[in-house]
Amino acid sequence: MRKIATLLLSAGLVAVSTQAVSGPKEDLEKFRTYFEQKFPGLQLDEFGNGVYALDANKRIQWEAMEEFPPYEEFVDKGREIWEKPFKNGKSFADCFGKDPSKVRVKYPRWDAERQQVVTLELAINDCRKKNGEKPFKWKKGPIAWLSAYLGYEARGQKINVVIPEDDPKALEAYEKGKHFYYAKRGQLNMACADCHIKYPGHFVRGQLLSPALGQVTHFPVFRAKWEKKSKNGDGLGTLHRRYGGCNKQVRARPFPAQSEQYRNLEFFHQYMSNGLAINAPGYRE
């Protein structure tokens, strides 16, 4: 038993160290080629539609939902939050610039000064704190509404995460995020990559697995599952809320939203969808 564990451990270490030789650019190229070959003929932007790019029946139902989307009232609430001045008279525009359509594409970004990944949600709460306001809760509610509004305004623009390759700390954050995506975890011993790189397009019971490529474009997401759980029909949630749910599903203890682990994961995860059109917020089961 101990022998098996040691063998597995050393196999893991070897895999990680060979991965570290290639940089983000090489990773991205390989990642793209892999998905192009796995789903021949599928246009790049179609990956942003997740399982609805793969299953015609699910697609019909989804398109019907997107005609009168249940997230619209929450996107409106997000706009109100964006427009409402803080008590000190300033507003989000003082932190992010006047044009709300130009915010989403700047995140997540590497902050060289703070030596950490800054996500859109982190920047939103930084802005609130800087202006003497109480930070929002991380996973749902106002932060998801505002993030959804900024995503909605940015629809059609392409994800463009920049990883400064001359900053070893930035590369380290990227590598940590990548390792997170490929690492086995939880009692069920599953990696994000198991379902979303190895087996997208397959079914787990009735659930169709989405490809890793394009997973981030529609976040914050409006999920029917979350809508049912909420009292006011608010099914919106942030990317880190979803990460927590995924981790729980493999029976791993989730990390807190906006923890270093999830921010690094997001850095890798969003970078892998560079060049895909933002279509946030999206409706999902």
Added chain:
Amino acid sequence: MTSNNHRFSGLAGSLLLAAGLVITAQASAAEDPLSAGKKIAFDRKKGNCLACHHIEGGTLAGNVAPPLVAMKHRFPDKAKLRAQIWDARTNNPRTIMPPFGPHQILSEKEIDLVTEFIYSL
């Protein structure tokens, strides 16, 4: 007083636990191994084999892994089938199949029962 209470609740706990064990043992003794194994295999919180494998009699099976058919031909040695269920990583370190034994997702007894059921397919 407090320590007495603790001792009492500890004692009561053990009695309850013992009673529970007897009931569980009786229940599984009454059920034949095949249907007990099937129940565990189909239970989403237990084996949840249907998440990935097609199994006759199950609905909404996933298709991540091979359908479980002709098992006696694929695993003439029942012990090898049990070993595969216990820890599929021995044959494939990167397998998506959960390590039911080492991670104690199922008890040894439950793995025995699931093995009986799968072997019958």
